[in-house]
Amino acid sequence: MTIKEIQDKVVEEFELFTDWTDKYAYIIELGKKLSVLDEDYKTEQNIIKGCQSRVWLQPELKGNQLIFTADSDAVIVKGIVYLLIRVLSNHSPQDILNTELNFIERIGLTQHLSPTRSNGLLAMVKQMKFYALAYKSKLESEVK
Amino acid sequence: MPSSNFDIEKIRSLFPILNFKVKGKDLVYFDNAATTQKPQAVIDGLSDYYSEYNANIHRGIHFLAEKATGAYEEVRIQLQKFLGAASSEEIIFTRGTTEGINLVASSFGDAFINKGDEIIISELEHHSNIVPWQLLCERKKAILKVIPINDAGELLIDEYKALFSDKTKLVAVNYVSNALGTINPIKKIIDLAHAVGAKVLIDGAQSTSHIEVNVQELDVDFYACSAHKMYGPTGIGVLYGKKDLLNQMPPYQGGGEMIEEVSFEKTTFNALPYKFEAGTPNIGDTIAFKAALDFIEEVGVKNIAKQEDLLLQHTQKELEKIEGIKFFGQAKEKVSVISFGFDDVHHQDLAILLDNFGIAIRTGHHCTQPLMKRLGILGTSRVSFAVYNTIEEVDYFIEALNKVLNMLR
Numbered sequence: 001m002t003i004k005e006i007q008d009k010v011v012e013e014f015e016l017f018t019d020w021t022d023k024y025a026y027i028i029e030l031g032k033k034l035s036v037l038d039e040d041y042k043t044e045q046n047i048i049k050g051c052q053s054r055v056w057l058q059p060e061l062k063g064n065q066l067i068f069t070a071d072s073d074a075v076i077v078k079g080i081v082y083l084l085i086r087v088l089s090n091h092s093p094q095d096i097l098n099t100e101l102n103f104i105e106r107i108g109l110t111q112h113l114s115p116t117r118s119n120g121l122l123a124m125v126k127q128m129k130f131y132a133l134a135y136k137s138k139l140e141s142e143v144k
Numbered sequence: 145m146p147s148s149n150f151d152i153e154k155i156r157s158l159f160p161i162l163n164f165k166v167k168g169k170d171l172v173y174f175d176n177a178a179t180t181q182k183p184q185a186v187i188d189g190l191s192d193y194y195s196e197y198n199a200n201i202h203r204g205i206h207f208l209a210e211k212a213t214g215a216y217e218e219v220r221i222q223l224q225k226f227l228g229a230a231s232s233e234e235i236i237f238t239r240g241t242t243e244g245i246n247l248v249a250s251s252f253g254d255a256f257i258n259k260g261d262e263i264i265i266s267e268l269e270h271h272s273n274i275v276p277w278q279l280l281c282e283r284k285k286a287i288l289k290v291i292p293i294n295d296a297g298e299l300l301i302d303e304y305k306a307l308f309s310d311k312t313k314l315v316a317v318n319y320v321s322n323a324l325g326t327i328n329p330i331k332k333i334i335d336l337a338h339a340v341g342a343k344v345l346i347d348g349a350q351s352t353s354h355i356e357v358n359v360q361e362l363d364v365d366f367y368a369c370s371a372h373k374m375y376g377p378t379g380i381g382v383l384y385g386k387k388d389l390l391n392q393m394p395p396y397q398g399g400g401e402m403i404e405e406v407s408f409e410k411t412t413f414n415a416l417p418y419k420f421e422a423g424t425p426n427i428g429d430t431i432a433f434k435a436a437l438d439f440i441e442e443v444g445v446k447n448i449a450k451q452e453d454l455l456l457q458h459t460q461k462e463l464e465k466i467e468g469i470k471f472f473g474q475a476k477e478k479v480s481v482i483s484f485g486f487d488d489v490h491h492q493d494l495a496i497l498l499d500n501f502g503i504a505i506r507t508g509h510h511c512t513q514p515l516m517k518r519l520g521i522l523g524t525s526r527v528s529f530a531v532y533n534t535i536e537e538v539d540y541f542i543e544a545l546n547k548v549l550n551m552l553r
Contacts, residue, residue: 020167020500027549028493052492052508052523073522074490075552076497112496 002035003095006087007103023108024073034082037071041052043117053077059131064092066135067127072120077124080104080112080121088128093136101125150447156532158183158439158459169502175426176350176352177322177481177528178506179372183439186376189432201427202401202418215431220417222437224420224551227367229384233416236383236390237425241349242272244368244383245316247420248345249276251393252314252366256343259285262311264342266299267518268321268328271511277316289553291317293518297324297473305336309351323510323526324473325481327355334364343389347374353530354452354479356445359384376436377429377528383420386434390416397422448531452480453537455529466549483510483524489552491525497551501544 001009017023029114048055055075060067072078087103088096104110112121118129156162161181164171173181193215201216217232224232238244257263259527263277267290281288291304299317312331315337320327334344345366348357353374366385372378385393395402395413396477399422404412413419440448459482463469485491491507497503508523509516516523529540 021551024497024500028551052495053490054522074492076493 003087003091003099007101007106010087010103011106019121024076027109028075029079030082031072031075031077031079034062034071034085035069039141041069043072048123053120055081055124057124057127057131059079059128059135061135063103065090066093066140068131077112077121079134080109081124084121084125084128093139093141096132097129097136098138104119150443150451152451152532152534155443156534157512157530158185160184160187166504167500169500172501172541174501174507174527174529174533174537174541175504176360176530176533177325177526179378180353180375180530181532182230183435185435186432186437189435190377191427193243193284193431198428202423212427212431215434216425216427218463219430219434222434224344226320226357226437226441227382227384229361231387232359234384234387234390236385236417236420237430238368238381238383238419239379239426239549239553240370240372241347241368242381244366244381245273245345246276247383248316248366248368248385249280249397251396251420252343252389253280253284254364257284257286257313260311261286262307262309262314262525263287264289264291264304264307264312264315264317264337266304267293268297268299268324268326269316269318269512269514270322270347270349271513272349272370273316273318274514277293287311288507290514293326293515297321297326299326299328299333299477301329301332301336304333306468308336308340310339310340312340314343314345318347318349319357320354320479320481321473321515322350322481323432323512323515323524324475324483325350325478325528326473326475327351327477327479329477330364331362336360336553338363350481351444352448353360353440367390371429371436374436375550376433380426381430387416390420392478394413395422396420399423401425411455428546434446443531451481451531452529452533455533455535456480456482456534459529459538459542462538466542466546472519472521477540480529481526484527485521485524486549489549491523493552494525494545494548497548498541498544501540501548503541503544 027060037056045060046056048057053072055072057130068085070081070085072081156508159181167389193234197208197211199212201213219237220232229235257280263286265274265277277288289307291299293299317333319330330346337344343365346364348367348369352369368383370381402414402419402422404414468486470485495505506526
């Protein structure tokens with residue numbers, strides 16, 4: 001599936017929820033499901049600095065696909081991180097860069113990405129794009 | 145119980161925001177240590193000034209300027225009485241507590257702090273009562289010393305005494321800890337500092353609408369507070385300073401208002417308090433501050449404290465029933481602030497879900513990172529009350545908190 005198709009699927013899933021408790025219960029469930037990042041990767045280098053919760057992000061290139069693994073100490077943030085990974089991980093750096101990320105807004109969780117919320121999520125999205133850019137350059141230089 | 149003429153419904157009716165719905169729920173506002181809500185009279189005070197007598201003050205010879213000047217200076221006199229200062233010249237308007245502390249760090253620091261001198265703060269301080277002193281110490285090669293706390297979040301007075309030396313020039317501590325609610329024994333702290341010839345600044349951001357303050361009885365040298373934590377507008381605060389000290393200090397900022405005469409060769413400065421009030425001040429918010437002071441005086445600081453203490457005791461009792469709860473700051477003397485946490489639940493998750501119940505609490509490090517480090521945590525969940533909060537709101541909060549914990553565990 002393309003990134004766009006995955007985003008649409010996530011939005012479709014969230015349309016089932018009629019009240020906020022169900023929606024958050026689902027995000028919490030996803031957060032608990034997110035595979036925990038190995039302690040070795042919870043380094044200063046991988047931490048996305050936020051005001052309240054900490055988010056760690058680890059990129060890895062397999063072939064021409066960029067794989068992200070991540071973790072957070074707060075479960076709601078972790079649930080949203082789970083969705084971000086589901087949407088953006090396992091795609092080429094170029095596809096990640098071309099993506100207009102809009103599913104968070106469409107499922108009504110924009111408040112968690114606002115810059116004033118300072119929970120590290122917005123910084124995480126930027127960092128994912130930044131890694132995509134870095135690996136794209138790396139791939140291109142290898143081709144040359 | 146607060147006295148019999150204390151009418152909570154009447155008090156609540158003065159605050160329009162309390163009728164506001166958040167996500168379809170009645171707003172329950174428990175973030176009062178961050179900022180209190182404003183009574184309609186404060187909002188009207190601001191609006192009346194801008195709609196009826198907006199003018200620049202002190203210089204204009206016209207009706208509007210005189211009316212605005214009168215209203216502005218009236219607040220200074222009211223504050224002098226409210227804080228128990230000897231003279232209205234000792235009341236300097238600032239942007240808030242932070243600016244008051246920075247003013248002293250800059251101006252008192254320039255005049256009185258030299259290489260090797262020592263400044264004492266405490267582990268309980270807000271960043272705004274840490275960083276200005278660190279900057280001053282860097283500038284002057286002075287030394288910053290820190291009073292430690294016990295596990296209950298109380299200052300260790302014997303350790304404090306042990307910090308004194310003949311180099312101690314200033315002690316800067318808060319009256320009340322914003323993160324834990326501890327009320328510090330400031331009279332004792334001031335007397336001990338004076339005994340070794342040091343001056344004392346009290347950060348009164350968290351105390352001024354909860355505890356009666358009399359700067360002359362305390363014999364404090366500087367006292368800073370903010371209107372917005374006292375039911376008043378943001379962007380206006382007060383620095384009290386003893387007159388003879390303020391007179392010995394150089395101006396903080398240069399500009400209009402603070403001068404007597406300016407020439408390119410030499411400028412002479414205006415008298416107190418204007419020497420420290422450069423530029424057009426925050427006239428509108430200062431004038432509106434009056435209505436907040438009127439409100440506090442009308443209800444009475446003692447009645448406010450009684451109502452808040454009632455809420456504190458009830459909330460503490462109810463929270464203690466919750467499995468796995470940990471309290472941070474169990475001082476014997478405290479205002480109505482409760483900081484708590486759970487090993488298995490992140491405070492940010494709590495705040496996000498409580499927000500969906502219309503409940504506003506504060507989570508995080510509360511701008512006290514050194515204190516969080518001392519407690520070995522990254523942050524807490526904090527509820528803090530004001531006079532308009534009710535037992536019913538607390539019960540709703542406890543119910544919501546239990547539901548939220550069920551979702552997260």
